[in-house]
Amino acid sequence: MDPRFSLVLISLVLAFTALFDPSSGDDSEELLIRQVVGDGDALLNPHHHFSLFKRRFGKSYSSQEEHDYRFEVFKANLHRAKRHQALDPTATHGVTKFSDLTPSEFRKKFLGIRSRLHFPADANKAPILPTNNLPTDFDWRDQGAVTPVKNQGSCGSCWSFSATGALEGANFLATGKLVSLSEQQLVDCDHECDPEEPGSCDSGCNGGLMNSAFEYILKTGGVMREEEYPYTGTDGETCKFDKSKIAASVANFSVISLNEDQIAANLVKNGPLAVAINAVFMQTYIGRVSCPYICSRRLDHGVLLVGYGSAGYAPVRLKEKPYWIIKNSWGENWGENGYYKICRGRNVCGVDSMVSTVAAVQTSS
Known part of the structure; x- marks a missing residue:
């Protein structure tokens, strides 16, 4: 095996391990939320990422109805961030403090x-x-x-x-x-x-x-x-x-x-x-x-x-x-x-x- 390929593979394994190691506490949550569009599970497990989002940015909502609506917006923005990542691959896109806002709300x-x-x-x-x-x-x-x-x-x-x-x-x-x-x-x-x-x-x-x-x-x-x-x-x-x-x-x-x-x-x-x-x-x-x-x-x-x-x-x-x-x-x-x-x-x-x-x-x- 090409030693350069081995080095890259080891680096990826270490990065993946650090990202999802449950023993790393709040740091792993920070990495999770920042790399959400690179995580294949993110779009399949939006409840988990919405919980991280609310905790990371101190989000709270006035009613269960509002909470449920913002969750739907959040899910749509996960997909939107993934599209942005494909269109803008030299940047990193993902969850931000605006991820519970529709594009029109964000603009306004x-x-x-x-x-x-x-x-x-x-x-x-x-x-x-x-x-x-x-x-x-x-x-x-x-x-x-x-x-x-x-x-x-x-x-x-x-x-x-x-x-x-x-x-x-x-x-x-x-x-x-x-x-x-x-x-x-x-x-x-x-x-x-x-x-x-x-x-x-x-x-x-x-x-x-x-x-x-x-x-x-x-x-x-x-x-x-x-x-x-x-x-x-x-x-x-x-x-x-x-x-x-x-x-x-x-x-x-x-x-x-x-x-x-x-x-x-x-x-x-x-x-x-x-x-x-x-x-x-x-x-x-x-x-x-x-x-x-x-x-x-x-x-x-x-x-x-x-x-x-x-x-x-x-x-x-x-x-x-x-x-x-x-x-x-x-x-x-x-x-x-x-x-x-x-x-x-x-x-x-x-x-x-x-x-x-x-x-x-x-x-x-």
């Missing part, structure tokens, strides 16, 4: 990009930057320019987290200080509209657009600290913006071209970028580099682009794949500690279609 509660591609009149086109000396790998987290992963809750305010994340990074570059900014201010106070498209206003938990948020910040003067205007994830609150407590202000913002080298160059020079994406594969995403064979470019989720890598290992395709590093706003118990990796090179899931850079007002403080 956790996405929130207004479906239009029109940019505000004040948005400049980013100048073309040189790309010949870009670093091979880059991550703004290593520079201290990214705040910890936040959680938007069941409010479609992703756009506000994307906008404040970009401004937090820009403000860091301008002042040398990392300040967590208030998403709730945007949810409560930003109702910026596109005059050319009726009904396309930023609408709190009902969705918005990062560029419109930048427009609002530009007009109103700035954003308060998160600690002084904390996030509640609720709509309809009275605007509590206090201009005397502005922590960061927008100098200007620009739209970046679809060219991925230009996106990378702007990321390196100007800080984290506000990005829109199609999130259809994100409901079941566990980790590794997502590079689906087919993905709509209809944008429905706002995220923050913080870096890129040159080599995300893709064993199915037998070669290294470059990828973008995305900060999400669904808490650290989703994805790779709150982050998402998606491959670079062909505008997968529309990740290159709506990218903006923002500059903060430079202050002496």
